[in-house]
Amino acid sequence: MEPAPSPAAPHATHRLLRRQLRHIFGAEIAAEGDWGALLQAVDDAYHDADCERRLLETALEVSAQELTEANNKLRLFIDNAPAGIVMFDRELRYLFASRRWLQERQVKLHDVVGRNYREIRLTTTDRWEEILLRCVAEDTGRCDDEALPLPDGGTCWMRREIHPWHDADGVVGGIIVMIEDITDRKRAEEQMRIAAVAFQSRDGMIVTDAEGTIMQVNQAFTDVTGYTAEDAIGKRVALLHSGRQDATFYRNMWEAIAHEGRWEGEIWNRRKDGGIFPGWLTISGIGDAGGKITHYLGTYADISEPREATRKLLELAFYDPLTALPNRRLLLDRLHKAIAASARSGQFGAVLLIDLDHFKTLNDTRGHDIGDELLIHVARRLRELIRGADSAARLGGDEFVVLLEGLNEEQLTAANVAETIAAKLSIAISRPVILKGEIHHVTPSIGVTLFHHATQDAEALLKQADLALYQAKDAGRNAVRFYNPAMQAAVEARVRLEAGLRRALTADEFVLHYQPQVDAAGRLIGAEALLRWRPPGQPMILPADFIPVAEDSGLIVPIGRWVLDTACRQLAAWSDAPETRDLQLAVNISARQFRQPDFVEHVRMAVRSSGANPARLKLELTERYVLEDIEHVVRTMQMLKQDGVGFSIDDFGTGYSSLAYLKRLALDQLKIDQSFVRDIADDADDRAIVHAIISLAESLGLQVIAEGVETAAQFDFLAAHNCQGYQGYLFGRPGPVEQMDTRPRGGTGSSACPGAAFDGRADGKP
Numbered sequence: 001m002e003p004a005p006s007p008a009a010p011h012a013t014h015r016l017l018r019r020q021l022r023h024i025f026g027a028e029i030a031a032e033g034d035w036g037a038l039l040q041a042v043d044d045a046y047h048d049a050d051c052e053r054r055l056l057e058t059a060l061e062v063s064a065q066e067l068t069e070a071n072n073k074l075r076l077f078i079d080n081a082p083a084g085i086v087m088f089d090r091e092l093r094y095l096f097a098s099r100r101w102l103q104e105r106q107v108k109l110h111d112v113v114g115r116n117y118r119e120i121r122l123t124t125t126d127r128w129e130e131i132l133l134r135c136v137a138e139d140t141g142r143c144d145d146e147a148l149p150l151p152d153g154g155t156c157w158m159r160r161e162i163h164p165w166h167d168a169d170g171v172v173g174g175i176i177v178m179i180e181d182i183t184d185r186k187r188a189e190e191q192m193r194i195a196a197v198a199f200q201s202r203d204g205m206i207v208t209d210a211e212g213t214i215m216q217v218n219q220a221f222t223d224v225t226g227y228t229a230e231d232a233i234g235k236r237v238a239l240l241h242s243g244r245q246d247a248t249f250y251r252n253m254w255e256a257i258a259h260e261g262r263w264e265g266e267i268w269n270r271r272k273d274g275g276i277f278p279g280w281l282t283i284s285g286i287g288d289a290g291g292k293i294t295h296y297l298g299t300y301a302d303i304s305e306p307r308e309a310t311r312k313l314l315e316l317a318f319y320d321p322l323t324a325l326p327n328r329r330l331l332l333d334r335l336h337k338a339i340a341a342s343a344r345s346g347q348f349g350a351v352l353l354i355d356l357d358h359f360k361t362l363n364d365t366r367g368h369d370i371g372d373e374l375l376i377h378v379a380r381r382l383r384e385l386i387r388g389a390d391s392a393a394r395l396g397g398d399e400f401v402v403l404l405e406g407l408n409e410e411q412l413t414a415a416n417v418a419e420t421i422a423a424k425l426s427i428a429i430s431r432p433v434i435l436k437g438e439i440h441h442v443t444p445s446i447g448v449t450l451f452h453h454a455t456q457d458a459e460a461l462l463k464q465a466d467l468a469l470y471q472a473k474d475a476g477r478n479a480v481r482f483y484n485p486a487m488q489a490a491v492e493a494r495v496r497l498e499a500g501l502r503r504a505l506t507a508d509e510f511v512l513h514y515q516p517q518v519d520a521a522g523r524l525i526g527a528e529a530l531l532r533w534r535p536p537g538q539p540m541i542l543p544a545d546f547i548p549v550a551e552d553s554g555l556i557v558p559i560g561r562w563v564l565d566t567a568c569r570q571l572a573a574w575s576d577a578p579e580t581r582d583l584q585l586a587v588n589i590s591a592r593q594f595r596q597p598d599f600v601e602h603v604r605m606a607v608r609s610s611g612a613n614p615a616r617l618k619l620e621l622t623e624r625y626v627l628e629d630i631e632h633v634v635r636t637m638q639m640l641k642q643d644g645v646g647f648s649i650d651d652f653g654t655g656y657s658s659l660a661y662l663k664r665l666a667l668d669q670l671k672i673d674q675s676f677v678r679d680i681a682d683d684a685d686d687r688a689i690v691h692a693i694i695s696l697a698e699s700l701g702l703q704v705i706a707e708g709v710e711t712a713a714q715f716d717f718l719a720a721h722n723c724q725g726y727q728g729y730l731f732g733r734p735g736p737v738e739q740m741d742t743r744p745r746g747g748t749g750s751s752a753c754p755g756a757a758f759d760g761r762a763d764g765k766p
Helices: 009-025 035-079 099-105 127-138 183-198 219-225 247-260 306-318 328-345 359-366 368-385 411-430 458-474 485-507 543-553 556-574 599-610 623-628 630-641 659-664 684-699 712-720
Strands: 084-089 094-097 142-149 155-166 172-181 204-209 214-217 262-270 276-287 293-302 349-356 391-396 399-404 433-435 438-440 444-451 480-482 510-519 524-533 584-588 617-622 646-652 669-672 703-707 725-727
Touching: 084 099, 127 142, 127 155, 127 172, 155 183, 204 219, 219 293, 247 262, 247 276, 276 368, 306 328, 328 349, 328 391, 328 399, 328 444, 328 458, 349 368, 349 411, 349 458, 359 368, 368 391, 368 399, 368 411, 368 433, 399 411, 411 444, 411 480, 444 458, 458 480, 485 543, 485 556, 510 556, 510 584, 524 543, 524 556, 543 556, 556 584, 556 599, 556 617, 584 646, 599 630, 617 623, 623 630, 623 646, 630 646, 630 659, 669 684, 684 703, 684 712
Parallel strands: 444 480, 524 584, 584 617, 617 646, 646 669, 669 703, 703 725
Antiparallel strands: 084 094, 084 172, 142 155, 155 172, 204 214, 204 293, 262 276, 276 293, 349 399, 349 444, 391 399, 433 438, 510 524, 510 725
16 A cells, blocks of 8 residues: 655645646746646647647648649549550569550550569560660660551551650659550551642642632642642632533532532633633542541643643543553553454453442541542552553443453463462552551452454453453452353353343243142141242243342342232132132242332232232241341231231241240231251251251240151151141142142041152252
8 A cells, every 4th residue: 555645745746746847838837736726738739739730731632632633633644645645663573564555465454563664575676675774874765656567458647756754862863654555656657758748740630628718729730720839729719710610510510519529520710810721620629537528629720722622532432531551442452452462362361350348338438539549559569460461441330440461472371470469459458558647448349351352342252251350259259259251151141141130021921830738637727828930931940940130130129019919819719619719829939029119009909909818828038038137027017917917937946046036926826837847757966956946836836837747757867856847748739729729638646648659859948
C-alpha cells in the first residue's frame, strides 16, 4: 500500500504543472489554488493542438486527392495520345508503356515492365538499339521517319521521337520514346505531290466546291481563259458561261454527273476579254469517305486551234478517256494486224480478257470516284507489266484486254508463256491498293485464247476469250482459263436450248406428269407434279437437261407460273371425283420464282381462278434456298399459310439442317432425300440419318415423306420407323394424269406395295 502524500504534495504537483505549461501560455496561472482554472487551461491547450492536427490531416488528404486526380488526368492523356509512348531507364529496361503502345504490339504491361529491351525486342531494325543508347549517353533527343516492310509486300511509315528524362539531381535517368504510325499522312503527302504535278498539265484545270464556287485553278486555265487565280477563286463557275448553251444543256450535264459521277463533252465558254471559244470539258465528282460529293474537278482543253482539236478528236476516237488505254476500236485494229503478223511469222499470239471480280459491288457501295481510281490503277499496272511489243486496252466497264504477240511457234509452249504472263498480271492486280486513304483488294478473272491463222476473226477471238472468262468466273473467280472448241460447242447448244425454251412457252410444249404418293398402308394420298418438255418430233426432255438453263436465263419464272397454274387446275378437277377429292398435290417452287415480288399474289390468283382447295396444295422449297434468305421465306410462308396453303422442305438433310430455322418456318412436311433412301438397306449411316429425320419430324409435329423408294426392303425399313408417306418407282412412275392409278389399295408392309419390279436405275424424282 502506497503512503499518503504529504500536505505539500498538491502544491508541488501544481508547481510542476505550472512549469510545464508556462511555455504554452507565456504567463503564470493567476490563482495558485484554483485547480478548475488549471484543468480548463490544460483542456484548452489540448483542444488547440487537436485542431491544428486535424487541419494538417485535412491538408494532407486534399493534397493526396489532388495528386491522384493529376496522375489520373496524366494517364488519360498518355493513353489517348495519337502516338504510343514507352519509357526506359538508362539500361533500357522498360519502366512504363501507354495503352496504345501495348495494344499495337499485343502485349500486356506486366509482360514488359522491368524487362530489358534485348529480352523482348519489339522493334524491327537492328540500328534502333544503337540509336536509343546514343540518346541516353549523349543526353540528346531525336526524331526519325522510317519505312518498314509489311508481310503483304506493302510499306508502312513510323515516326519515332526520343527524349531523355532526368531525375531530381538533373542526371539522365533514361529515355521516353513516342512511336506514331504516319502511313496515312505520308500517303496523303504523296497524293498531294502527285496532284500538284498533275495540276500543272497543259489542259486547263479547275476545282470547285459542291456548290460550284471556284477554289483553285492552274496556269493552263489562266492561259486559256485569261482569268488569273485571283480573278477566279471565290467566284461561281457561271463566270465562264457564254450564253451559247441553255438551261436544258446544263440540267442534262449535272444529271449525268449525279448519275454517273462524270460528264464529258464540247462546251462554249467566255474568256475574260469577252471572247467566246469552244472547249472540251470533262467534269468529275470527288466524294468524301461516305461517298458524298464534296468537290468537282473540271479539265478543259481549248479546241479552237485545229491542231489541238485534231489531237483531242484522235484521243476520243481511239483511247479510253479515263485510263488513256486504247479503246475497243484501236484494239480491234491492232488485233487484225497481230493476226496477219502471226500468220506470216508462224508464231502464236494470245488475247487475254481480264474482268475485275466484284467490281460492281465496290462501285455501288464506295462510289464511282473510287471505282474510277481503281480502274486507273489497274491500267497503270498493266502498262508496267506487259512487254514492249504487246498492247493493253480497256473495252469498257471493268473489262481490260491484253494482246500478246510472238509467243512461240509451238502451241503448247505459247500457251505456257501466255499462262505465265496471265499469272503475273493476276498477282499484280491482286496486290492491295490504297484509294482515298483506304486499303482495297481486287482480284481478276482472266480468259485466254490463242490465235495463229490469218483466217481467224478479231471479233470471234474476243468472243472466245469471253467464253474462257466465263469459265474462270464459274470456277470461283480469281482464276485463269483457256478457250477450247468443246466449250464453244457447249455454249452453242445452250443457246439453242434457251431458244427452244422460249418457243416452248408460247407453243404449249410443256406437260405435267404426276408421281403417286402413298401412306404406309399403300393408300394413295397425293402426287407430285413433275415438269416435262415435249418438243415436236423429238424425244421427251427431262428437267435435269433444261432446268439449269431456265434458271440462268430467268425463264424459270414464267415456266414456274405455268406449272403452278396447271397444277391448280388439276387439283380442282380432282375435287369433282370422290376417289381423288382428298388428294394433295405437291408443286416444286424454284428459288428465283419464290423471290418474285408478286409470288404470293400469283399463288392466290392461281388458286382462286382454278377453284382449287388451297389446303390440298403443297409448295415444295429446297432446303438450300430456305437457308439463303430465311427472313423473306418466313414472311412469304406466313402470308400463304393464312390462305391454307401447305409447305414442304424438299431434299431435306442435304443442306445445313438447323432446328433454329425449322422452328421459325410454317412447315407441314419434311421430305427425305432419295440419296439417303437409296442405300438404306446396306448403309448404316443412311439408316441413322433417316431415323433421325423421322424422329425430328415427329418431335416438331411435322409430316414426313420419303422419295426414291424403289424396293420392298427400303419400304419395310421406313415403315418400321413410322415414316408416314412414300414416293418412288415402287408405287408408280411419273406419267400423265390419266395414267395414274387412283384405285384404293389395302394391306400393310411389303404386301401393300405393287408387285411390279423395275429394271435399271432411275431416280424417284426425275
